[in-house]
Each structure stands twice: as C-alpha cells, then as structure tokens.
Amino acid sequence: MIEVCDLTKRYGDAVAVDGLSFKVKPGQVTGFLGPNGAGKSTTMRALLGLTRPTRGAALIGGRPYRELAEPLRQVGALLEARAVHPGRTSYHHLLGLARSNRIPESRVREVLGTVGLEGVLRRRAGALSLGMAQRLGVAAALLGDPPVLLLDEPVNGLDPEGIRWIRDFMKRLAAEGRTILVSSHLMSEMALTADHLIVVGKGRLLADTTVEAFIAANSRSYIRIRTPEPERLRDVLAGAGVRADSGPDATLEVTGAPVETVGALVAQSRVTVHEVSVQSASLEEAFMRLTADSVGHRAERSAVRSTGGAE
Amino acid sequence: MTMASTGSAVGSASAPALGSALGSAIAFEWTKARTLRSSLGSLVLCFAASVGIALLFGMVLRGAYDGMSPEGRASFDPVGSGFNGLRLSMIALVVFGVLLTSGEYATGTISSSLAAVPRRGVFYTAKVVTGTSIAFVVAAVVTLVTFFTAQAAIGGAHNAAVTDDGVPRAIIGAVLYLTLACAFSMGLATMLRSSALTLGILVPIFFMGSEILNNLPKVRTVAQFLPDAAGSIILRREPPDDTVLGPWSGIGVLLLWTLAAVLAGYLSMRRRDS
Incomplete structure (x- = not known):
C-alpha cells in the first residue's frame, strides 16, 4: 500500500507539493490526476526516494523507499x-x-x-x-x-494502440491484486482506466474519490434551447417551475428538468424553437473547472460537448 | 551512508545485510560498465594510445641516442620516455570514470539506477569500487605492456631492465597513478554531475595545467602539487632533483587529492536530491 502523509516539497520559494496526504489501496487502478506542474511527478519521485521531502513522508508498505530491501521486488x-x-x-x-x-x-x-x-x-x-x-x-x-507499481504519465507520446495496451495492462495488473498508482493530466484517459481518483492542483489535494462519484459530482448537464422568443419561453418554463438561465448567443440553458418535460412545455406553449438539445459537460471540463483555480485560468466553455441536438 | 535496514519490508523479502546489498550493487555496476560501447572504447583507447606511443618513442630514441650530447645521454631515462604515452592513457581512464558516473546523470539513467539501489552510500561505494577495480586491472596490463614494448623498441644497448634500480617503483607507481586518476575523476564527476564540466575542469588540471604552470618559475613549487604533476614524478627512473616532492610523496599527494574528490562526491550524493 502507498501512503503519502502531509508531504511537502519546496524548491527555494516555489512549493511543488503542499501538505499532500492520501492512501492508495491494492486491487484497483488509482489515477493521480492534475494539470502539468501540480506536483504529481514530485510526489512520485518522493515515493521512490529520489526527492527528499521538505516535510512529511511518502511511504510504501509503511516504510520510506530508501529502507526497502531489494526494492525492485516490492x-x-x-x-x-x-x-x-x-x-x-x-x-x-x-x-x-x-x-x-x-x-x-x-x-x-x-x-x-x-x-x-x-x-x-x-x-x-x-x-x-x-x-x-x-x-x-x-x-x-x-x-x-512487484506488488506496487508507480507509473508516471505512461501514455505520453503513445499511439492509440500503445495507449490501449497500457490501459488493459494496468487493469490486468490491478486485477491480480497489485497496487497501481498512475499519474496523468488527461481526465478522459483516467475515466477509462482508473477506479479511484486522487486529484491534485498546485500541490494540494483537490479530490480523493471514486471515478464514478467524481463524474456524478462534477459533470454538469443542461438543456440548450435556441428560440427567437426567449422571454416568452422563459415565462412559460417558469410557470411550470422550471428554471432557465441565459446562455451564450441568446440561448437558454435549463437545468433541473428532463428534456421530455421541456419538450412538452415547448409544444404546449407553441413557441418557435430552433434547437432543444441535451448538453453534457465533458469530464475534461469538470476536471478543468475543479483545477481552474490551481492553474490560474478558467476552463473554456468550448469544452462543452453536444450529446444530441435538433434544429 | 544508511545502515542496513532492519526488520522486514513490505513483501516477504527480509532486509539483506549491507555486504550482500553492496555485492548486488557491484554486480549492477559491473554489468553497466561492460555493456557500454563508449566505456569499453575508452579502455581500448587507453591501451592503444600508450602502447602505440611507447613503440614510436622507443624506435625514435633508438636512432636518436647516438646523436645525443653527453648531457643528453646522462639524463636519458628510458623508463620515463617509454611511459610518455601513459599521459594519454590517463586521460582515457579519466573519460572512463566520467562515463561511469556523470554519464548516468546525462542520460537520465540515474533515476532508474537509484530506484534499484536506493541507499546512496551503497550505490556510490559500489560505483567507485567497480570503476577503480576495472581501472586498476587495465592500468596494470597497459603499464606492463607499455614498459616492455618501449624497452624492446629502444633496444638492448640503452634500455632499462625490469630489475634495474627505480624500475619496479616506476611500474608500480604508473599503475597507481592511472588508477588514482580514474578514481579522482569519478569523485569529481559525481560532485559536478556533468560530463562536459568535469572533462572541462579535469583535463586542464590533469594535463595542461601542470605542464604550463610547471614552466612558470614562480608558481612551479605550487604547481607540482597538482594531481597530475605530483602523481607523475614516479614515472621516471631517476626522480628529478629540483622538486619538493619525491616519487612516493608525489603519489601520496595524488592519493590525498583522490580521497578528497571521492569524499566530495559522496557528500554531494547524500545531500542532493536526484
């Protein structure tokens, strides 16, 4: 098992890892996710005894790496x-x-x-x-x-076949009961590979959760409506207790109601619409929103991906 | 250096004694050294340069002796002349030492090496022991072959026999000189972590520095304490009478330089992240 306790690493004034704590359990693939410069590699190197922590500890099986006997076997x-x-x-x-x-x-x-x-x-x-x-x-x-594997950005630079190979391989190793910690800056890749997620930004822990829970909590879906009569439709929806916000390009964005309900209300009110479509925020967007503060710029709205549309 | 770890670790393997860890680490270094074309190449160069130059010098000297002035003949040293090529061998061994040490930093293999042997003291000791042992064996072969090649080329009339006064000392001294130069370079390269920087500092100190400074009267007394100048006094049959250092005290000075460099390498290895 991997254990990171209050790990802090400073390089001069710069803080690479800032009081990071998490545990990694065996038998599953744990994704270690964060934008570039979030402190993933520093944490990995601390786990391998290649970097000395300023404070805290990075332990494998309860011991620092440098104390492991024949470490490649472990x-x-x-x-x-x-x-x-x-x-x-x-x-x-x-x-x-x-x-x-x-x-x-x-x-x-x-x-x-x-x-x-x-x-x-x-x-x-x-x-x-x-x-x-x-x-x-x-x-x-x-x-x-070894029962424990640490993989730092293993899919970097690989072709699609290589990526699929690594992905299947990690799952197989985890199924054998090994502890797998794999770092990545790609949320979409981790969604396909990992069972559990440790999300970091600016050296701090942002989330420690299952992939499913992360997706449920962070992906935002809404219904996009384009209409020449936005005010009228907004009133109709409000009358049915459905809230609509103004989106970009004079669209309306509805959350909190299924698309069937919205479609029925549009039909009853006979408002002309040009589009009623379900929009799911991609995982990538969820991840970028979560780490936006830590990278210092807002996630672009254009990351929103359409999952269905009608004119 | 961390002591042998105590207790049992994460897996079923128990902590091996320090000796066994060092043995494995030496096996690692030996495998790395013998599987690189560049490091083997530097050793071949070390041999070829010295023996080739001994042959050339010897043949030239054989013809030139008759034309020498009486003073020239009096100061003629077939041993020292025959060992002229060892200065190039020394550079080849310095390169060998640098390739084994800072070569790991240059290629990024240091991460995987330290992941395999995480105890810095064990890793560094294994590296210096392995590199120095290889250098010692190569130095012994090169020195002997060089000596006999040179004496054969100079010819029976003026050459030195292995039993002559000062000759065993020169041969043993040459082996030590070459071996210590390699160990010195490994310590320095570990401290500097850069092949280019190390060779940029080492070669001048070892080669040109002492030659140039030795020709300046005012700094000559100090310059003979440089590693190469001090260590190479022993290469002659008769020690020069104008130096403070003698053959063995010169080797002693080179040994001190080497110990200091190896210690500095160790301290920097322990202190710094890698």
Missing part, C-alpha cells in the same frame, strides 16, 4: 521513458537492473516477452521508438514482479 516504477542509456541494449539494461536486486536473469526474457519486445532485445535503446521505449520502461517496472 515497487516497480516507470518515470521517464527515456531513462535508459541510449548506447545499451534493452536486454543489458534490464540485466543490470536484475543483478542489482538479485533477480534471476531468466526474468529478463520473461518481462521482455510480456511487453512484446522479445524481438528487439539486442537493439540499442537509442534506436527504439518512443512506444518501444515506453514498453521497455514497463518491462523494467515488472522485473521484480
């Missing part, structure tokens, strides 16, 4: 995909890591097979494509068959 990590010497072959890169933690050499071929790189094991890492380098990073993380 924690697998994917940080930068290119953290491999370009002049060394995939096989030798993994062989060195295996030696460092007394992992049998046979395991090297095994993990290269698992990630589908057995064909390029004699190729120098510098000649690998980004997708292959990412797979090599995953192979390194799996080398010690």
Whole structure:
C-alpha cells in the first residue's frame, strides 16, 4: 500500500507539493490526476526516494523507499521513458537492473516477452521508438514482479494502440491484486482506466474519490434551447417551475428538468424553437473547472460537448 | 551512508545485510560498465594510445641516442620516455570514470539506477569500487605492456631492465597513478554531475595545467602539487632533483587529492536530491 502523509516539497520559494496526504489501496487502478506542474511527478519521485521531502513522508508498505530491501521486488516504477542509456541494449539494461536486486536473469526474457519486445532485445535503446521505449520502461517496472507499481504519465507520446495496451495492462495488473498508482493530466484517459481518483492542483489535494462519484459530482448537464422568443419561453418554463438561465448567443440553458418535460412545455406553449438539445459537460471540463483555480485560468466553455441536438 | 535496514519490508523479502546489498550493487555496476560501447572504447583507447606511443618513442630514441650530447645521454631515462604515452592513457581512464558516473546523470539513467539501489552510500561505494577495480586491472596490463614494448623498441644497448634500480617503483607507481586518476575523476564527476564540466575542469588540471604552470618559475613549487604533476614524478627512473616532492610523496599527494574528490562526491550524493 502507498501512503503519502502531509508531504511537502519546496524548491527555494516555489512549493511543488503542499501538505499532500492520501492512501492508495491494492486491487484497483488509482489515477493521480492534475494539470502539468501540480506536483504529481514530485510526489512520485518522493515515493521512490529520489526527492527528499521538505516535510512529511511518502511511504510504501509503511516504510520510506530508501529502507526497502531489494526494492525492485516490492515497487516497480516507470518515470521517464527515456531513462535508459541510449548506447545499451534493452536486454543489458534490464540485466543490470536484475543483478542489482538479485533477480534471476531468466526474468529478463520473461518481462521482455510480456511487453512484446522479445524481438528487439539486442537493439540499442537509442534506436527504439518512443512506444518501444515506453514498453521497455514497463518491462523494467515488472522485473521484480512487484506488488506496487508507480507509473508516471505512461501514455505520453503513445499511439492509440500503445495507449490501449497500457490501459488493459494496468487493469490486468490491478486485477491480480497489485497496487497501481498512475499519474496523468488527461481526465478522459483516467475515466477509462482508473477506479479511484486522487486529484491534485498546485500541490494540494483537490479530490480523493471514486471515478464514478467524481463524474456524478462534477459533470454538469443542461438543456440548450435556441428560440427567437426567449422571454416568452422563459415565462412559460417558469410557470411550470422550471428554471432557465441565459446562455451564450441568446440561448437558454435549463437545468433541473428532463428534456421530455421541456419538450412538452415547448409544444404546449407553441413557441418557435430552433434547437432543444441535451448538453453534457465533458469530464475534461469538470476536471478543468475543479483545477481552474490551481492553474490560474478558467476552463473554456468550448469544452462543452453536444450529446444530441435538433434544429 | 544508511545502515542496513532492519526488520522486514513490505513483501516477504527480509532486509539483506549491507555486504550482500553492496555485492548486488557491484554486480549492477559491473554489468553497466561492460555493456557500454563508449566505456569499453575508452579502455581500448587507453591501451592503444600508450602502447602505440611507447613503440614510436622507443624506435625514435633508438636512432636518436647516438646523436645525443653527453648531457643528453646522462639524463636519458628510458623508463620515463617509454611511459610518455601513459599521459594519454590517463586521460582515457579519466573519460572512463566520467562515463561511469556523470554519464548516468546525462542520460537520465540515474533515476532508474537509484530506484534499484536506493541507499546512496551503497550505490556510490559500489560505483567507485567497480570503476577503480576495472581501472586498476587495465592500468596494470597497459603499464606492463607499455614498459616492455618501449624497452624492446629502444633496444638492448640503452634500455632499462625490469630489475634495474627505480624500475619496479616506476611500474608500480604508473599503475597507481592511472588508477588514482580514474578514481579522482569519478569523485569529481559525481560532485559536478556533468560530463562536459568535469572533462572541462579535469583535463586542464590533469594535463595542461601542470605542464604550463610547471614552466612558470614562480608558481612551479605550487604547481607540482597538482594531481597530475605530483602523481607523475614516479614515472621516471631517476626522480628529478629540483622538486619538493619525491616519487612516493608525489603519489601520496595524488592519493590525498583522490580521497578528497571521492569524499566530495559522496557528500554531494547524500545531500542532493536526484
């Protein structure tokens, strides 16, 4: 299990992580979500003992990483995909890591097979494509068959096939009962992959919740109506107890009533309408709204995605 | 350095003793060193440069001896002349040391290396021990081959035998000089974390600095305490009579430089994030 307690990291005056606390449970994929610069990588590096916290602790199985014996057998990590010497072959890169933690050499071929790189094991890492380098990073993380995995932005730079591969792979590893913490700045990606979400912004915890609860709490849906007679329709709706707000471009936005009710009221009142459509705010918008303060600019309204429309 | 961790960790594995952790870490460093073309290349260069130059110098000296003035003949040192190429070998070993250490920072492999061996003291000790051991073996081979190549090229009339006065000292001294230069570079490179910066500082100090400063009368007394100048006094059969340092005290000074650099590397490794 992963435990972050009141973790704070300052670089001079800049605060990268600010009193962050959360726990990550085994058996599920936990998404670690936040805009760029929210402190995700710093937290990951603190968990691996690569960064010393200014205050607080980042623990794995109740201990700091530096105290773990043969840590690759307990924690697998994917940080930068290119953290491999370009002049060394995939096989030798993994062989060195295996030696460092007394992992049998046979395991090297095994993990290269698992990630589908057995064909390029004699190729120098510098000649690998980004997708292959990412797979090599995953192979390194799996080398010690660890119960805990930390993956920092694993889908960055991958093609759609690679993204799907990583996604399925993480789910499979979680189903085996492992603890998986995967960071991302893409809400949509996490919605597809993660079961649980830790959302951070400016180094602070913004949400610690299941993906379902996050979507329910943060996605805003409304009915958009375009009409040449907005005032009249607004009165009609108000008469039925339905609230309508002015939207952009002289539209009305209705929340709190199903589209069937709104459609029926429009028909009864015989008001001309050009559009009645259900608009769902995308998860991306929900995420941007949540982190808007922490990145210092408002989420754009254009992120709203139409899920159905009629003229 | 953190002590061997106590108690059991998250998994079923129990904490290994410090010795076993160091053994694994050395196996790691050894694997990394032998699987890189650049580090192997620097060792081959180290050998080829020294032996090649010994051969050339020896052949030139064989022909030139007869034309030398009496003073020239009196000060002729077949051992020191034969070891001229070792200065280039030394640079190749310095590059080797730098590739093993700051090379990890340059390529970003330091993160995955420290994730594998998180105890900084164990990691650093393993690196310095491995690099220095490789340098020692290579230095011993290079020195011996260089010596015999040079003496064979100079020819039986004027060359030195391995049993001559001062020759065993010069051979042992050359091995120490090369090995210590490599260890010194590893300490400095760990502290500076940059190959370019390290080579930009090291090569001048080791090579040009002492040569240039030694020719300036006023700073000469101080300049002979530079690592290269001090360590290379032992490379000659007869020590020069115009220096404060002798062969062994010169090696002693180089050893002090090396210990200081290795300690500085260790302190910076412990103190800084990576």
